[in-house]
Amino acid sequence: MKHKFYLIIVLSLVSLAAQSQDRSKKLFPKAKKTGQAKVGDTFLKQQWYLGLRWGVNLTRAVPEDRFSTISPLNFEEEETEKDYQDYNKLGVQIGLDFTYAFSNLAISLQPTYIRERFSYSNQFAWQDGGSTGASLNLDLDQDNELEYFELPISVKYQFLEGPFKPFVQAGGYYGFLVNANKSVKFSGTDTASGGENTFEREEFSVGASDLFLTSQAGVFGGLGFHYDPGNIRLTFDIIYRYGLHNITDKANRYSENRLVGVGDVLDDLSLRNISVNLGVLFPLRFLSTTFKSNG
Amino acid sequence: MRYLTTLLLAFILLAGCDIRDNDIEPSESFFRIYDNNQFDTSFLPLDVIQTSNEGYLIISGTRLESTDFVGVNIITTDKAGNFLDEVALAPNFVHPVADWMAIDSTYYFFCMDDASLQTQLFSVDADGTLADPIPVGVTMPQHASLDGQEFILSSYDNENRATLLSTVSVDGSITASASFLIGDGEGVEEPVIDHYTRTGRQFPFMTGRLDNGIYYFNGFFNFTLSLVFTDLSEATGVVQGQQENGGLSALMPLSGGQFAAARFNFGDNYVLPNAALNTSGLSSSADLAGNPILELVPDADVYIERMTIDEQPVLVYASTTKNGQVIILLYDETDGAWLGTDYLGFSNPFEVRAIHETVDGGLAVLAQTSMVGRFPRSSLFKLSAKELKGMIVVD
Numbered sequence: 001m002k003h004k005f006y007l008i009i010v011l012s013l014v015s016l017a018a019q020s021q022d023r024s025k026k027l028f029p030k031a032k033k034t035g036q037a038k039v040g041d042t043f044l045k046q047q048w049y050l051g052l053r054w055g056v057n058l059t060r061a062v063p064e065d066r067f068s069t070i071s072p073l074n075f076e077e078e079e080t081e082k083d084y085q086d087y088n089k090l091g092v093q094i095g096l097d098f099t100y101a102f103s104n105l106a107i108s109l110q111p112t113y114i115r116e117r118f119s120y121s122n123q124f125a126w127q128d129g130g131s132t133g134a135s136l137n138l139d140l141d142q143d144n145e146l147e148y149f150e151l152p153i154s155v156k157y158q159f160l161e162g163p164f165k166p167f168v169q170a171g172g173y174y175g176f177l178v179n180a181n182k183s184v185k186f187s188g189t190d191t192a193s194g195g196e197n198t199f200e201r202e203e204f205s206v207g208a209s210d211l212f213l214t215s216q217a218g219v220f221g222g223l224g225f226h227y228d229p230g231n232i233r234l235t236f237d238i239i240y241r242y243g244l245h246n247i248t249d250k251a252n253r254y255s256e257n258r259l260v261g262v263g264d265v266l267d268d269l270s271l272r273n274i275s276v277n278l279g280v281l282f283p284l285r286f287l288s289t290t291f292k293s294n295g
Numbered sequence: 296m297r298y299l300t301t302l303l304l305a306f307i308l309l310a311g312c313d314i315r316d317n318d319i320e321p322s323e324s325f326f327r328i329y330d331n332n333q334f335d336t337s338f339l340p341l342d343v344i345q346t347s348n349e350g351y352l353i354i355s356g357t358r359l360e361s362t363d364f365v366g367v368n369i370i371t372t373d374k375a376g377n378f379l380d381e382v383a384l385a386p387n388f389v390h391p392v393a394d395w396m397a398i399d400s401t402y403y404f405f406c407m408d409d410a411s412l413q414t415q416l417f418s419v420d421a422d423g424t425l426a427d428p429i430p431v432g433v434t435m436p437q438h439a440s441l442d443g444q445e446f447i448l449s450s451y452d453n454e455n456r457a458t459l460l461s462t463v464s465v466d467g468s469i470t471a472s473a474s475f476l477i478g479d480g481e482g483v484e485e486p487v488i489d490h491y492t493r494t495g496r497q498f499p500f501m502t503g504r505l506d507n508g509i510y511y512f513n514g515f516f517n518f519t520l521s522l523v524f525t526d527l528s529e530a531t532g533v534v535q536g537q538q539e540n541g542g543l544s545a546l547m548p549l550s551g552g553q554f555a556a557a558r559f560n561f562g563d564n565y566v567l568p569n570a571a572l573n574t575s576g577l578s579s580s581a582d583l584a585g586n587p588i589l590e591l592v593p594d595a596d597v598y599i600e601r602m603t604i605d606e607q608p609v610l611v612y613a614s615t616t617k618n619g620q621v622i623i624l625l626y627d628e629t630d631g632a633w634l635g636t637d638y639l640g641f642s643n644p645f646e647v648r649a650i651h652e653t654v655d656g657g658l659a660v661l662a663q664t665s666m667v668g669r670f671p672r673s674s675l676f677k678l679s680a681k682e683l684k685g686m687i688v689v690d
Contacts, residue, residue, distance in 0.1 A: 071327040071378040073370070126670060128334040136334075138667055192334070213313050250319045254326040255682050261642040261664065263328065 049099040049233060051281030053110060058087035058274050061118040061144075063267040064246055067253065069260050070124070082120040082267065087274065089117035089143065095150075097235075097279055106156040106167075114150055114175070116273055119143045122263060128192065138188040142264060144208065145182075146247075148175035148216060158226065165226040169237065175216040180208040184259060210256035211249055211266055218243040224277075235279035243270040321375040322349065323655065323679040328664060328672050329353070329370055329378055339365055339493075340648045340673035343661040344395035344402055346421035349374035349654060352402055353661060354391055355673050356493075357383065363492035364389035367406050371423030376675050380423045388415060388428065390491055392500075393649065396441035398465060405436040405448060414450060416467045429467035433459055435491060437514055438500035445470065447502040449512045451487055458514040460502065460525060473527040478518035486539045487515055499544045499596060506548070509574060513543050522546065524574045532574040534583075537561065542580050545597035547610070549628065555599050555610045558583055562593035566624065568610050569631030586633075588624070590616045598650045600658065601628065605684045609634065611650060613660060619644030621662050621676070625686055635686040639676050643668065656680035 061084055068080040095112030121141045128134040154171030183205040190197040224237025246268040254260055329338070339356035346352055351372045356365030367384035384406070391406040402419045414431040435451040437458070446463045452474065461472040477483055489495025498520060501513035509531060511524045516533065520542040524532035536542025541560040548554055549569075556567040558580045565585030572578070591597075591614050600611040608628035616622050620641070625634040639645065639660060649661040660676040 069326050069328055070330050071372070071376065073329055073331045073378055073381055075332050124330075124666075126332050126334055126666075130335065134334065136667065136669075213317055215313050217314065245314050246317065248317075249313075250317055251324065251679075251681070254324055254676075255678065258641040260326045261640050261645065263666075265326070 046103075047101045048284040049097065049101065049281035050284055051097045051099075051233070051235075051279055052094070053097045053112070053235065053277050053279035054094040055092070055275055055277035057091045057093055057114065057116060057276070059089065059091060059116040059118045060084070060086040060272040061120065061269045062243075062272060063269045065268040067265050067267050068263070069254070069265045070263050080122070080263075082122055084118070084120045089119055091115045091117045091145075091273075093275060093277070097281055099156075099281060104158050106158070108152075108154045108156065108169075108171075110152045110154070112150045112152065113147065113178070114275075115145060115147045116271060117143065117145050118271070124263065132192075134192040136188065136190045136192060138186065140262060140264065141185045141187070142259075143183045143185075145180065146177065146212060147179040149178050150175035150216075152220065154220070163228045165228070166223070167225065167237075168221070168223045169239075170219070170221045172219045173217065173241065175218075177209065177212055177214045177216065180212050181205050182208040182211075182259065182264075184262070184264065186262075206258045210252045212247050213249050216243060216247050216271070217245065218271075231283065233279075233281040233283070235277070235281060237277050237279075239273075239275045239277065241271070241273040241275065243272065246270055319679070322677070323657065324682060325376045325677045326674070327372070327376040327378075328666065328674045330666060330670075330672055334670070337671040338368060338663070338673045339671060340661050340663050341391055342393040342395045342404075342649045343651060343659050343675060344397060345651065345653050345659060346397075346402065347400040348421045350379065350421065351376065351659065351675065352395060352419060352421075352423065353673055353675065354393075354395060354404055356391060359386055359389070361386065362389065362409055363494060364407075364409055365391075365493060367391045367417075369419060369423060369425070370673065372675070376677060382419075382423055382425055384417075384425075388417075390436070392436045392438055394438075394440055396439060396446055398441070398444060403439075403446065403465070405431070405439050405446075407434070407436055412453070414448070416446075416463070416465075418465075431463055431467045432469050433461055433472075438502045438512070439463075440502045442504050447504060447510060447512075449500055449502045449514050451491075451515075453484070453488075456484055458512065458516055458523075460510060460512045460514075460523075460527065462510075462527070471527045473525055473529070475514070475516040475523060475525075475530065477515040480518070483515075483518055496539065496594065497596070498539070499542075501543070501546055503546070503548065505574070506550070511546070511574075513546065515539075522572070522580070532572075532576055532578075534572055534578050534580050536580050540594075544595065545599045545612075547599040547601060549601075555601075555612075555626070555628070555631075556583070556585075557597035557599070557612065557614075558585060559594040564588050564591040564593075564595045564597070564614070566597065566612055566626075567631075568612075568626035568628075568633075588614070588622075590618075590622065592617055592646075596647065598647060600650045600652055602652050602658070602683070603656070604680070604687065607634075607687075609687075611658060611683075613647045613650045615646045619646075621645050621647045621660060623658075623660075623686060625683075633689065635688045637686045640664065645674065653677065656683075658683055 070080045093114035099108040124138040152173035156167045156169040158165040158167035185203040186201040220241040222239035227234045248266045353370040355368045369382045371380040389409045396403045412434040414436045415428040418426045433450040437449040457474045520536040522534040545557040567585040610626040612624040621639040645662045658678045664674045
């Protein structure tokens with residue numbers, strides 16, 4: 001299934017690129033020999049772009065239903081809930097950008113590798129109810145790292161003419177999980193030994209791909225601007241992504257998690273993500289040797 | 296545009312698959328650690344049973360400050376393993392023995408009075424409500440199992456230095472009994488007493504009855520931990536161990552005189568998924584073959600459950616590995632062929648205490664774990680039928 005999916009994607013992208021080349025020839029047959037393009041020309045209002053985009057992102061995990069391996073006998077269930085830290089781990093993304101622009105509208109397909117990170121912590125505490133008053137407090141800080149190959153499709157509307165073009169955009173994405181890892185760091189305070197022993201154990205990581213669904217789908221919106229300094233287009237945008245569903249694989253929540261023994265189990269959760277992106281796009285019609293542009 | 300539309304539709308279709316199918320009943324698969332936030336609380340889980348409302352009853356021993364015997368604690372959970380209630384018996388009731396025994400919707404277990412050492416029969420309903428204890432006319436219970444509407448109980452008679460095998464009705468009356476001397480001499484009784492006070496090795500005492508009506512128990516007889524077959528008048532067959540250093544560690548009678556078994560011998564462990572035991576003569580457990588399972592702790596506790604997995608009769612073995620995990624071994628019941636192995640637990644150490652099939656075809660695995668490596672707690676793994684099926688790697 002996975003391989004078929006990748007094959008469909010690759011073939012589609014190749015086909016799309018080929019078609020865009022072909023279409024650019026049909027749309028713009030034989031550019032003028034003297035072909036100095038003019039801004040505002042209909043000719044320039046239809047364009048195919050191909051380029052690179054990259055950037056950084058921050059993620060927030062939103063728990064829908066909470067789960068814990070700890071079933072408390074003499075303390076409150078709420079004490080076992082995780083504390084999520086929002087937008088605190090930097091992720092990265094890099095991808096291609098295929099854009100078809102017509103007048104003020106553009107449609108983009110942006111195959112992207114994206115690494116999203118989120119973290120949460122669990123706190124556990126035990127006390128000596130006797131005369132010593134000793135206690136043990138344990139903190140588990142968990143970093144979750146998910147890598148997706150995503151296919152976002154968006155529609156952009158740009159406001160101005162000229163080299164500087166602000167735009168708004170909206171779209172949807174489908175991501176295919178490539179890899180996932182969890183790392184956990186133990187720390188705490190132990191007063192049972194007669195003194196206050198603050199400890200921190202070595203962090204360790206485990207594979208977590210089986211804990212998450214292979215799919216992630218969502219919608220997004222954002223704003224940014226194009227800047228056309230010449231025969232390239234530079235882009236900058238900020239995007240807010242909204243995951244539409246729980247990404248935890250419910251069937252594997254306990255059985256495939258090597259950290260259940262220390263009290264960790266994933267909640268049902270969906271992701272929110274803010275990304276900042278830079279891009280460089282190349283107009284495909286400029287690949288023709290018969291056309292020159294002053295941008 | 297045509298391509299973009301096609302791609303978009305393809306994405307939507309693909310996205311639908313695992314997202315749409317991502318649903319499982321919380322009771323199908325879970326793991327719970329039943330934690331108490333007090334330093335001095337410790338639980339030594341003994342057995343788990345699924346009740347008529349699909350929840351679970353977990354019986355554990357608890358450390359008492361006034362005696363070497365362990366007290367009795369019962370935890371009630373819902374069908375997803377979430378804690379509902381806890382009952383701690385008065386501290387004069389000590390030394391609970393496995394197994395849980397279900398008659399209709401009432402669940403029975405034996406323990407003993409800490410002063411008189413007299414056996415007590417307790418019953419609990421599915422909600423964990425405890426009935427008054429019924430004194431039983433034997434001392435020092437070792438193991439009990441269900442036989443129709445009555446119980447098979449092995450116990451120790453410390454006055455006569457004998458293992459007693461009795462049948463007990465639900466009203467606590469003894470309907471039949473046989474005595475088996477453990478032997479005279481210094482030191483013979485010591486390991487038995489150490490078992491009760493948990494200051495020594497915990498022996499795999501067992502009881503049961505074969506299809507042909509012959510009873511059996513695994514206990515001390517004639518200076519040795521032995522598997523004894525009896526018609527409750529005399530021993531009809533004995534599989535001798537190596538004093539307290541060898542013998543049977545698990546037994547499950549199969550059809551046609553075959554057994555699924557496990558044995559230990561001076562620290563080594565062997566599983567015998569298809570063994571022929573001599574039920575009418577004298578033999579030695581050391582002469583039994585078996586698959587050496589080198590990763591188990593020395594003289595490991597082993598538990599066997601007969602199940603049907605993916606329409607295949609399977610013997611499920613569970614034990615504890617040297618690195619503190621629960622090992623699950625699957626064998627074909629028909630020929631004893633190995634089908635698969637899996638491990639449960641990571642980071643904190645786990646020791647298996649019981650396994651039982653659940654009504655949905657899954658497996659409940661009761662284990663002791665140590666939170667942060669220091670607080671002994673009961674934990675319950677619930678494996679779904681699908682997860683068990685996934686453990687089978689041999690067609």
